[in-house]
Amino acid sequence: MSPPETLVDKLDSPWLGVVLGVAAVLGMLTVNVLFLVWLERKVSAWIQRRMGPTEVGPFGLFQTLADMLKLLSKQLITPRHVDKPLYHLAPLVVFVPVVAAASLFPFSAGLVLQDLDIGLVLVFAFGGLAFVGIFMAGWGSNNKYALLGAMRSVAQNISYEIPLILASLSVVLMSGTMNLAKITALQSERGYWFIVLQPVAAVIYFIAALAETNRAPFDIPEAESELVAGFHTEYSGMRFALFFFAEYSNVFIVSMVATVLFLGGWSGPLLPGPVWFFLKVYALVGLTMWVRWTFPRLRFDQLMSFCWVVLTPLAILNLLITAFVARLV
Amino acid sequence: MNGYAQLACYLVLGLVLGGVIVVLPQLLSPRSIGRTTENTYECGIDTVGSAWMRFSITYYVFALIFVAFEVDILYLFPVAVAYEPSGWRGLAEIAAFLVILSLAILYAWRKGVFVWKSHRAPQSSSGPNA
Amino acid sequence: MGFEQILFWLLALGVIVTSALVVLPPGGKNPLYGALLLIVSFFFMSGLYVLLFAHTMAVLQILVYAGAIMVLFTFVIMLLNLSKKELGDETRTIAKGVGVVAVVALAVKTALVIETQTLNIPAKPLPAGFGGVDAIADTLFHNYLVPFELTGVLLLVAVIGAVVLAKRTL
Numbered sequence: 001m002s003p004p005e006t007l008v009d010k011l012d013s014p015w016l017g018v019v020l021g022v023a024a025v026l027g028m029l030t031v032n033v034l035f036l037v038w039l040e041r042k043v044s045a046w047i048q049r050r051m052g053p054t055e056v057g058p059f060g061l062f063q064t065l066a067d068m069l070k071l072l073s074k075q076l077i078t079p080r081h082v083d084k085p086l087y088h089l090a091p092l093v094v095f096v097p098v099v100a101a102a103s104l105f106p107f108s109a110g111l112v113l114q115d116l117d118i119g120l121v122l123v124f125a126f127g128g129l130a131f132v133g134i135f136m137a138g139w140g141s142n143n144k145y146a147l148l149g150a151m152r153s154v155a156q157n158i159s160y161e162i163p164l165i166l167a168s169l170s171v172v173l174m175s176g177t178m179n180l181a182k183i184t185a186l187q188s189e190r191g192y193w194f195i196v197l198q199p200v201a202a203v204i205y206f207i208a209a210l211a212e213t214n215r216a217p218f219d220i221p222e223a224e225s226e227l228v229a230g231f232h233t234e235y236s237g238m239r240f241a242l243f244f245f246a247e248y249s250n251v252f253i254v255s256m257v258a259t260v261l262f263l264g265g266w267s268g269p270l271l272p273g274p275v276w277f278f279l280k281v282y283a284l285v286g287l288t289m290w291v292r293w294t295f296p297r298l299r300f301d302q303l304m305s306f307c308w309v310v311l312t313p314l315a316i317l318n319l320l321i322t323a324f325v326a327r328l329v
Numbered sequence: 330m331n332g333y334a335q336l337a338c339y340l341v342l343g344l345v346l347g348g349v350i351v352v353l354p355q356l357l358s359p360r361s362i363g364r365t366t367e368n369t370y371e372c373g374i375d376t377v378g379s380a381w382m383r384f385s386i387t388y389y390v391f392a393l394i395f396v397a398f399e400v401d402i403l404y405l406f407p408v409a410v411a412y413e414p415s416g417w418r419g420l421a422e423i424a425a426f427l428v429i430l431s432l433a434i435l436y437a438w439r440k441g442v443f444v445w446k447s448h449r450a451p452q453s454s455s456g457p458n459a
Numbered sequence: 460m461g462f463e464q465i466l467f468w469l470l471a472l473g474v475i476v477t478s479a480l481v482v483l484p485p486g487g488k489n490p491l492y493g494a495l496l497l498i499v500s501f502f503f504m505s506g507l508y509v510l511l512f513a514h515t516m517a518v519l520q521i522l523v524y525a526g527a528i529m530v531l532f533t534f535v536i537m538l539l540n541l542s543k544k545e546l547g548d549e550t551r552t553i554a555k556g557v558g559v560v561a562v563v564a565l566a567v568k569t570a571l572v573i574e575t576q577t578l579n580i581p582a583k584p585l586p587a588g589f590g591g592v593d594a595i596a597d598t599l600f601h602n603y604l605v606p607f608e609l610t611g612v613l614l615l616v617a618v619i620g621a622v623v624l625a626k627r628t629l
Contacts, residue, residue: 018338025339026346075358076351080367081379086495092347099343100336114332117591121406121518122336128526132498135533139491142379143369151537155388158395158530165402173409178592233370238354242347304391305443312398313434319405320427323412327420333509333517384537386625392534393621397614399527403519404599404610411596422604429611433618440622 021113025103033248037064040289047293074237079141082234086140091235091242093133097126098249105256106181108266108273109188119180120172123257124165127212130246131157134231137243141234149230152220152300157212159307164208166315167201170322171261174198180257184265195262200318202262204311206287209254211307214247216292220300255284390442394433401430467510473503490539494532498525513590 038053038061045052053060078087104119106112116122131154138150171194172178175186187193195202211218214230222230232243259265259280266273298306369376405426412419437443477500485492501524508517586594599607 015338018335018342021335022339022342022346026343072354073357073359074354075360076354077366079369081369081376086491088351091351092344095347096340096343099346100339103336103339114335116332116336116514118406118515118518121515121522125518125522125526128522131526132495132529135530136495139381139533141369142381144371147381151384151388154530154533155391158527159391162395162398162402166405169402169405169409172406173412176410176413178406178410228370237358238350242350301444308394308434308443309438313431316427316431316434320424323420323423326412327417333514337506337509383539384534386538389531389534389538390621390625392531394618396523396527396531397618397621399523401611401614403523404607406519407515407592407596407599408607410592411600415600419600422600422608425608426611429608429615433615436615436619437622440626442622442625 021103025099029102029249032252033245034064036248043289044293071237071241076237076239079234081142083140086136090133090137090140091239093136094130094246095242097129098246101126101253106184107277112181115181117179120178138231143234145227146231146233149222149227153214153231156303159304160208160211163204163311163315164212166319167205168261170198170201170319173322174326180260184260187264188267193264204315205258213250213254215288217295217298218303219297220303251285251288255281258284394437470503470506474500490536494529498529501525512585515590515592515595
């Protein structure tokens with residue numbers, strides 16, 4: 001599953017390294033998205049006692065590949081009243097940060113494309129850029145559903161970013177670094193995962209991450225029963241595919257962050273690092289899917305007040321207690 | 330080349346590849362345009378008015394509170410990193426900062442900001458929130 | 460010219476052009492375009508920070524300005540949603556006055572920069588770990604403790620102000 005990143009470090013030419021790195025990240029993300037879409041359809045099918053895709057390939061595994069090829073040949077419809085520059089740029093603005101963010105993760109000891117000391121902040125910064133793309137899509141479409149979806153999406157994402165970062169800060173406070181590889185190494189050294197010491201932060205992070213990725217029960221921005229498809233209503237063909245790609249990749253990325261922060265990243269007995277890493281990530285992704293197909297959608301005002309009245313104070317309290325306990329031991 | 334230059338290259342290459350992905354179907358896909366193909370996808374009948382209407386002020390309040398918190402958090406990042414060697418003084422500092430932060434939430438909460446009331450924007454015919 | 464210098468001029472040009480476009484058309488015609496161009500400008504700016512080895516600043520610049528401030532701007536634009544007619548030209552005279560002041564300030568600044576160029580200040584080596592998170596944390600904890608806590612108070616006041624203003628109109 002993991003691309004040969006170690007190659008990149010051994011290359012002499014940095015330019016070749018960059019090109020190969022981008023290819024590796026995109027390859028990994030594409031395979032993941034194709035797999036995750038299939039998985040989501042299978043999981044929803046199991047939960048709803050259906051079969052899900054069965055025709056294309058074994059267990060319908062190549063269904064999404066076929067879907068992607070179909071999307072590639074679909075006509076791109078640009079509605080008449082759109083704001084052209086914003087409309088055309090929006091899918092790219094949503095897509096690009098995902099690629100950059102995915103290159104920051106350590107898949108195993110030494111198996112990392114970019115080992116930066118502020119890796120964690122960078123992931124959040126790139127996550128924040130997606131808001132801009134979503135807003136551009138909603139506004140540029142000149143569609144009431146799209147704009148409403150975009151406004152809701154941005155309002156929800158910014159609100160839940162606060163508890164998300166505060167929860168991650170508890171881990172940063174304990175480990176004293178924001179380097180993703182070092183945080184993992186620290187857990188591997190100490191022999192326990194940070195979820196043991198930070199269960200509350202882990203839960204807050206998970207809930208906030210669900211909202212950040214617009215997943216049910218927080219999928220209000222694209223609540224299909226009221227907003228058609230939210231901010232990407234007017235996008236067809238590959239433009240829609242880019243949004244879809246970014247959405248599933250974001251689910252993958254927040255799960256990777258959670259794996260690094262709370263589940264010890266690549267560390268684990270017997271199996272090699274990347275296997276552990278992806279096992280944990282997929283376990284989390286599986287959990288998100290289970291949640292999505294189990295819980296009903298929240299109302300928008302409930303969603304916002306839950307974030308500010310429950311999650312954020314809880315995250316602040318957790319950070320305070322963490323700081324206090326860290327002093328005692 | 331340091332990691333940040335590489336990251337910039339990733340952004341640029343991602344932009345180029347994304348562009349290719351979007352342009353490629355233009356060559357492959359059919360191009361048939363009917364009378365309603367390019368209509369706004371809202372409902373069967375013709376769309377009334379533009380989507381660019383005024384939105385509720387509640388969104389703005391949330392955005393402002395968010396910005397304040399984001400800046401607060403921005404200060405907390407370096408503080409959290411340097412917390413280990415800072416001693417009890419560090420705890421006092423971070424505690425004071427977090428208490429001030431909580432006061433902001435407490436105030437907004439008591440003022441009922443987090444209760445999302447529906448009210449009509451004067452210009453739009455339908456409010457943005459039900 | 461070295462690679463870094465070329466990069467500097469490219470980024471600087473990017474900052475200048477995009478910031479000019481914020482106030483000139485298309486930014487001047489449509490506030491939303493202005494806000495989006497401002498983000499692009501901030502991006503070039505964070506590139507400049509990277510060239511100065513201020514890595515943390517660069518990332519925070521993206522996180523806060525491109526993410527948070529941008530959202531605030533767009534929500535304000537959505538709140539007002541001024542039409543082309545309302546944007547009108549009644550403030551032209553004030554705008555001209557502000558413009559003149561800005562140009563004078565720019566001229567003074569340029570003169571000062573040129574003067575420092577002629578002074579020939581010797582380059583000093585950067586302290587170890589400059590621009591990293593640890594260095595910033597260290598200064599924040601030791602040299603700028605009171606400003607750090609005061610920022611918290613300042614932001615508290617900002618939130619209270621926003622709530623008071625918004626509640627009056629609700």
